[in-house]
Amino acid sequence: MTAVLDLVIPAGSALIGAVVGGAATIGSQWLTQRGTYKRDREARRDTFQARQFEIERDTLLALQDAVTAQSLTWSRFVNGDLPVEERATDSDLLDGWREVLKLAHRARDRNAADAALAFCVVANRADLNPHGERQNIINAFGDAQRALGIALRRDPYESA
Numbered sequence: 001m002t003a004v005l006d007l008v009i010p011a012g013s014a015l016i017g018a019v020v021g022g023a024a025t026i027g028s029q030w031l032t033q034r035g036t037y038k039r040d041r042e043a044r045r046d047t048f049q050a051r052q053f054e055i056e057r058d059t060l061l062a063l064q065d066a067v068t069a070q071s072l073t074w075s076r077f078v079n080g081d082l083p084v085e086e087r088a089t090d091s092d093l094l095d096g097w098r099e100v101l102k103l104a105h106r107a108r109d110r111n112a113a114d115a116a117l118a119f120c121v122v123a124n125r126a127d128l129n130p131h132g133e134r135q136n137i138i139n140a141f142g143d144a145q146r147a148l149g150i151a152l153r154r155d156p157y158e159s160a
Helices: 002-078 090-106 110-126 134-153
Strands: none
Touching: 002 090, 002 110, 002 134, 090 110, 110 134
8 A cells, every 4th residue: 555655645746736836827827918918908098099189189280270261261252352363252161161060070179169160150140241240250260269279288188
């Protein structure tokens, strides 16, 4: 019996050591993969968030340019002193309005988008009486530019 025990005890110890060592290896690999997965997921989320902020910034800059272009187009539309070939047409006004509308709906900052849309509404209303609405257009343009400037200066990571 001692010969059998002399053979079984070392073999059992080796078997138990292999099982415990294998389990420890599997457990450490699982923990390592779990940590790596979490870091990768956070990195992907941060990359996605940075891309979203970049898209929003590009949209706000394009919206600011579109509002400025629409203001210049409106001025060329109502200015009777310009030669006919330099005046803006109804089609020019409509194209500018569509661009502002498209970008305003794409923008996530609602204050900036609403101010840009409000400018277009005032400019559209002013087509009927351009000189009577002059101050309203100036105010609406200033409000739109101010709201867009505030949105562009805002730290995107502050609210994230």
